[in-house]
Amino acid sequence: MTTHYLVLSALLFAIGGVGVLVRRNAIVVFMCVELMLNACNLAFVTFARQNGSLDGQVIAFFVMIVAAAEVVIGLAIIVTIFRTRRSASVDDASLLKH
Amino acid sequence: MEAAEIASITQHSGGAIGAAWLMIALPLVGAAVLLLGGRRTDKFGHLLGVLMAVASFVVAALAFVQLLGFAPGERRRGVSLFEFIPGLVDKVGLLVDPLSISFCLLITGVGSLIHVYSIGYMAHDPNRRRFFAYLNLFVAAMLLLVLADNYLALFVGWEGVGLASYLLIGFWQHKPSAATAAKKAFIVNRVGDVGLLIAMFTIFATFHSLTFSGVLDRAGDASQGTLTAIGLLLLVGACGKSAQLPLQSWLLDAMEGPTPVSALIHAATMVTAGVYLIVRSGPIFEGTGTAQLVVTIVGVATLLAGAIIGTAKDDIKKALAGSTMSQIGYMVLAAGVGPAGYAFAIAHLITHGFFKADMFLGAGSVMHAMNDEVDMRKYGGLRKVMPITFATFLVGYLAIIGFPLLSGYFTKDGIIETAMEHSAVLGWLAVLGAGITGFYMSRLVFMTFFGKKRWDAKAHPHESPAVMTVPLLLLSIGSIALGAYLILGNRFMIFLSPAVGAPEHLPEFHPFSAPGLATLALVAIGAAFAWLRYGAAEVPATAPRGSFLTTFARRDLYGDALNEALFMRPGQWLTRLAVFFDNRGVDGLVNGLAASIGGSSGRLRRVQTGFVRSYALSIFVGAAVLVGAWFVVGNL
Numbered sequence: 001m002t003t004h005y006l007v008l009s010a011l012l013f014a015i016g017g018v019g020v021l022v023r024r025n026a027i028v029v030f031m032c033v034e035l036m037l038n039a040c041n042l043a044f045v046t047f048a049r050q051n052g053s054l055d056g057q058v059i060a061f062f063v064m065i066v067a068a069a070e071v072v073i074g075l076a077i078i079v080t081i082f083r084t085r086r087s088a089s090v091d092d093a094s095l096l097k098h
Numbered sequence: 099m100e101a102a103e104i105a106s107i108t109q110h111s112g113g114a115i116g117a118a119w120l121m122i123a124l125p126l127v128g129a130a131v132l133l134l135g136g137r138r139t140d141k142f143g144h145l146l147g148v149l150m151a152v153a154s155f156v157v158a159a160l161a162f163v164q165l166l167g168f169a170p171g172e173r174r175r176g177v178s179l180f181e182f183i184p185g186l187v188d189k190v191g192l193l194v195d196p197l198s199i200s201f202c203l204l205i206t207g208v209g210s211l212i213h214v215y216s217i218g219y220m221a222h223d224p225n226r227r228r229f230f231a232y233l234n235l236f237v238a239a240m241l242l243l244v245l246a247d248n249y250l251a252l253f254v255g256w257e258g259v260g261l262a263s264y265l266l267i268g269f270w271q272h273k274p275s276a277a278t279a280a281k282k283a284f285i286v287n288r289v290g291d292v293g294l295l296i297a298m299f300t301i302f303a304t305f306h307s308l309t310f311s312g313v314l315d316r317a318g319d320a321s322q323g324t325l326t327a328i329g330l331l332l333l334v335g336a337c338g339k340s341a342q343l344p345l346q347s348w349l350l351d352a353m354e355g356p357t358p359v360s361a362l363i364h365a366a367t368m369v370t371a372g373v374y375l376i377v378r379s380g381p382i383f384e385g386t387g388t389a390q391l392v393v394t395i396v397g398v399a400t401l402l403a404g405a406i407i408g409t410a411k412d413d414i415k416k417a418l419a420g421s422t423m424s425q426i427g428y429m430v431l432a433a434g435v436g437p438a439g440y441a442f443a444i445a446h447l448i449t450h451g452f453f454k455a456d457m458f459l460g461a462g463s464v465m466h467a468m469n470d471e472v473d474m475r476k477y478g479g480l481r482k483v484m485p486i487t488f489a490t491f492l493v494g495y496l497a498i499i500g501f502p503l504l505s506g507y508f509t510k511d512g513i514i515e516t517a518m519e520h521s522a523v524l525g526w527l528a529v530l531g532a533g534i535t536g537f538y539m540s541r542l543v544f545m546t547f548f549g550k551k552r553w554d555a556k557a558h559p560h561e562s563p564a565v566m567t568v569p570l571l572l573l574s575i576g577s578i579a580l581g582a583y584l585i586l587g588n589r590f591m592i593f594l595s596p597a598v599g600a601p602e603h604l605p606e607f608h609p610f611s612a613p614g615l616a617t618l619a620l621v622a623i624g625a626a627f628a629w630l631r632y633g634a635a636e637v638p639a640t641a642p643r644g645s646f647l648t649t650f651a652r653r654d655l656y657g658d659a660l661n662e663a664l665f666m667r668p669g670q671w672l673t674r675l676a677v678f679f680d681n682r683g684v685d686g687l688v689n690g691l692a693a694s695i696g697g698s699s700g701r702l703r704r705v706q707t708g709f710v711r712s713y714a715l716s717i718f719v720g721a722a723v724l725v726g727a728w729f730v731v732g733n734l
Contacts, residue, residue, distance in 0.1 A: 020714050029710075094708025 005046040012039035024089045026078045030071075037067045104381070105596040107193065107247075107311050110175035114160035115194045118177050118245060121157045121202060125150045126238035132231035143227030144217050147234050151213045154237060155206035162199050173596045176247055176311075186250070187308050193247035197597035200444060201244040201367075201374060204451045208366045209237050211569035215459050216358040218565035219466060229269060229356065236262035240367055244374060248309040249298050252375075256294065256339065259368045260287045266363060267355040279351035286348040290338015294375075297331035300324065310378065317381035329382050329389025333396065336372030340426050342400045347657045349423055350407070353415040357462030360415055365422045365458050366451035373426065373447055376433040377440050380598050384436055393434030394520070398527045401427025403655055405534035409541065410651030412641055413472045414461045417542050418454070421498065424531060425450045431528060432513040438601040439516045441591035445584045446509035452576035453497040453505060459570055460491035464546060466566070467559035474545040475639055476554055481547040483559045486567045488547050493574035495543050497581070499536045499621050505581030508607075511614050512585055515605065518613050529613055533620030540628035548633050 012035055019032030041060045048056025082088050110116060128150030132143050139146065165173055178191035192198075213233060220226045239258025246252040268280030298308060304320050305313045317325065336342065341349035352364050363369070376383060376393060383390050404423030411417040429447050432439035465472060467484060481488040497506040510532060518525030553559070561567070584590035588604045608614065644652075653659065 017718060021711055021718065024711075090710040093710070097703075097706045097708030 002046050002050045005042060009039045009043040009046065012036075012042065024091055026081070026088045026090050026093075029090055030074055030078065034067060034071070037063055104314070104599050105171045105174050106315075107174045107176040107195075108172050110177055110194070114157060114164045115175050116177055117157060118161055118192045118194050119179060121154045121161075121206065122238050122241045122245065124154045124157070124238075125234040125241070129231045129235035129238060132227055132234065137227075140227045144220075144230050147230030148210065148213045148217065150234055151206060151210040151237055154241070155203075155210045158199065158202040158206045161194055162203060165194060165196070165199055170592075170596050182250075185306075186302070187248045190251055191247045192245040193310060194245065195597040196594045197374075197378065197444065198244045200448060200594070202241060204448050205237060205240050205244070205367050208451050208455050208573070209233075209240075209362055211572055212358050212362045212366075212455060212459065215361075215462075215566050215569040216356075218563050219358055219462055220356065223356075225269070229266075232262055232265045232269070233358075233362070236266065236363060236368070240371070243371055247311070249301060249313070250308050252378075253294065253298065256335075256371065257291065259363070259371065260284065260291070260339075263287075263352070263359075263363050263368055266359040267352045269356055269359065270354070273354065275351075276354040279348075279354040283348040283352050286345050287338050290335045290345055293331045293334025293338065297328050297335060300328050300331065304328070314379070314381040317385050320385070322386055325382055325386040326388045329379075329386050330392060332375055332379055332382070333389065333393055336375045336430070337396065338372075339375075340369050340372030340430065341423050342372065342396050342427065342430055343403055344657075346400060346403065346423055347654065347661055350416050350419050350654055353413070353419050357415065357458060357465060360419070361455040361458035361462070364419065365454040369422060369426055370429065370447045370451070373429040373433050373443055376430065377443060377598055380437065380440060383434070390434050390436060394431050394517070394524055397427045397429070397431030397434055398517075398524050398531075399427070400424070401431065401531040402527060402534070403427075405531050405538060406651050407654050408538035409534060410644075410648055412474050414464065414474050414477075414542065414546065415458070415472055417474070417538060418458055418461060421535065421539065422454060424535065425454065425498070427531070428510060428513050428528065431517055431524065435516050435520045436601075437599040438519070438605070439513065440598045441588075441594050441600070442509060442512035442516055442585075444594060445581070445590045446506075446513055448584070449497065449505035449509045449577070449581045452573050452580060453494040456490055456494035456570060456573035456577050457498070459566070459573065460487050460494065463487040463562040463566055463570065464559075466562055468553070468557050471554065471557065474542065475637055475641065476552050476557075477546040478549045478552040478637065479547070480559060484547075484561050486561060487570065490567075490570040490574040491543065491547070493577050495539050497577040499539050499625065500532060500617060502609075502618070503582065505577050505579070508581035508585035511617065512605070512607075514613050514617060515608070515611065525613060529617050529620060532617045533624045536621030536624030537628050538624075540625040541632050544628055544633035545637055549637060552637065552639060 016032045016034075016036035016039060019035065020029050023029050023032065041063050044056040044060045044063070046056075048054060048060075078088060081093055085092060087093075128146055132139050132146060135143075165175065168175075174193065174195040176191050176193055178189045180190055182188065182190045213230070216226075216229065216233065220229050223229065236259060239255050239262055241255070243252055243255030243259060246255060264280050264284045267283050268277050270276045271280070301313055302308055304324050305316055307313055320328075334345075337345045349364060349369065353360055355364070383393065401424045404420045404425075404427055406420075408417050408420030408424060411420060425446070429443045429450070432443035432446065464477065464480060464484065464487060467480075467487075468477065471477075493504070497504040500507045500510050514525060514528045514532065517528050586607060591600055591604060594600075641652075643649075650656065
């Protein structure tokens with residue numbers, strides 16, 4: 001019964017991963033990261049249900065909180081970069097290689 | 099009279115002897131005020147300098163009078179100053195005894211006269227205050243050297259006079275020759291100092307003490323070999339300071355300093371410190387015949403070498419410097435003979451201090467009148483324009499060649515007689531040296547004061563002011579009378595005996611002994627020869643080429659060439675080798691390492707592309723590999 005949830009979780013994770021790798025727009029990349037995090041959450045909740053314990057659900061909450069904090073900081077960085085460089089492409093933000 | 103032993107030291111406090119530290123402190127304060135006070139003290143600097151030197155002389159004279167009040171056996175007074183490192187030198191103190199007080203009177207007395215003379219000589223120098231500060235520093239250090247009651251404090255004074263000598267030789271440091279000469283004197287002196295230091299180490303290892311009383315009273319306990327080693331090392335120190343062979347080369351160049359410096363430091367006092375060291379360490383040398391033999395050989399070799407150099411110099415100061423070397427050679431010779439010679443060595447040292455300072459200051463007076471010309475070939479006929487300088491110089495000249503009844507006659511004759519009794523060879527070589535002295539000093543006097551005028555067109559010689567001539571007159575009085583006073587009736591030998599001991603039989607003065615007559619005859623021949631060559635005959639304006647012997651003497655017996663070939667060139671090769679090794683070896687290794695790390699880092703840096711997505715890909719690939727590996731391992 002829980003197999004469907006796990007397959008969905010794997011699919012969402014794969015979509016998110018591919019999005020991170022192929023998209024240039026930082027906002028979209030960011031959304032894909034969120035997708036991957038939520039795919040993990042789904043897997044955690046599924047396993048919690050399957051094993052009859054609350055551990056997975058608790059970890060899912062932690063992940064949400066971390067994701068919320070990450071969104072705040074990540075968006076702030078993206079907006080700042082966009083303001084100074086007029087670009088939201090992750091390929092343009094490559095100055096640190098020098 | 100019995101052979102006099104060295105008296106033991108009585109502790110003393112109070113009176114002028116108790117205040118002996120003032121002798122050192124006064125000029126030291128003078129130097130400190132003048133150096134720290136800077137230009138503010140320019141106006142009165144020279145007066146303060148003279149005042150401090152004279153005050154020091156007054157203390158010395160009072161201490162001398164107080165010392166004479168004690169019985170001869172109690173004339174070694176120790177004055178303790180402060181506690182020092184226990185076990186090394188428990189208490190640092192001063193030793194006021196007949197030997198040290200004789201030096202104090204010479205240093206402060208002649209020193210004061212030279213201070214006064216310098217007021218006139220340095221009148222037009224903008225740095226006169228600094229000059230007096232250094233002179234005061236010198237006097238303080240020299241007094242510490244002779245008053246110290248242990249080798250450690252002696253060494254402090256020893257280095258102090260070396261420093262003052264360096265500063266004063268290079269006083270006109272804008273002249274490259276003066277700066278070089280100062281460095282040369284400093285370096286050659288360091289060679290001697292190393293000898294003295296190792297001697298002190300050996301003394302401490304042997305006797306577990308550095309005080310004179312702790313070392314010299316027990317000198318007999320040490321083995322012959324140890325005493326010889328200490329003696330020879332002390333001799334190395336003495337050679338450096340007193341410009342004896344083979345460390346003589348700095349003294350001639352030291353004449354680059356102002357003339358009062360040449361008179362005070364490089365004729366009357368500092369260069370005689372080596373003689374003081376040998377006489378003070380007498381019990382060590384008396385315990386070892388080898389060291390004494392080497393001392394006498396060094397003395398004789400130097401007295402001949404100095405005299406030969408003196409014959410060829412046209413520079414009046416360098417001729418006098420050769421003469422100083424030679425006269426100190428006499429003193430070292432006498433000091434090497436043992437108790438029979440100590441009194442003559444010190445007596446000659448004192449009379450030499452007077453007549454050589456007299457002549458140096460006279461030479462300074464001549465230079466002052468001749469626009470600082472030092473070439474004697476451009477002098478001539480000066481006796482008429484500078485009568486006082488001429489008269490005082492003549493007294494010094496007659497004293498140094500040993501003209502009967504003047505100071506040098508008694509003291510040098512005493513040395514020759516003592517050396518003759520010790521060893522006929524040494525004695526006759528000393529007589530020969532006296533003959534050469536007669537020649538080169540006569541040459542100097544004839545070229546300077548007699549003959550035709552060979553002056554430069556611009557020179558207008560004149561007699562020096564009274565501030566310069568009065569010290570000359572006072573010094574020439576000492577040059578006339580002091581020798582007879584000290585030597586006749588063995589007055590000085592008896593006075594010194596509590597400090598240095600005395601021979602079993604006091605010598606008697608023979609006015610017509612064979613060596614004495616031979617000396618007089620040789621001196622007369624030398625003087626007559628000089629008159630023929632330089633008095634009666636025309637002196638050419640440029641020096642003739644002369645034979646290879648003349649060149650030999652002019653080049654300071656190739657002393658500098660020898661040092662250059664033996665030490666300087668190999669030293670330069672060594673430094674070049676070290677620089678090469680440093681540049682190619684050490685630097686190559688370090689630079690190569692840095693370059694290789696830098697290069698590989700540059701290559702490694704390319705990995706960082708700056709593309710976030712490629713980093714993400716590597717993370718994914720890595721994670722996939724890990725998960726794959728886990729599956730594989732888990733399924734095994």
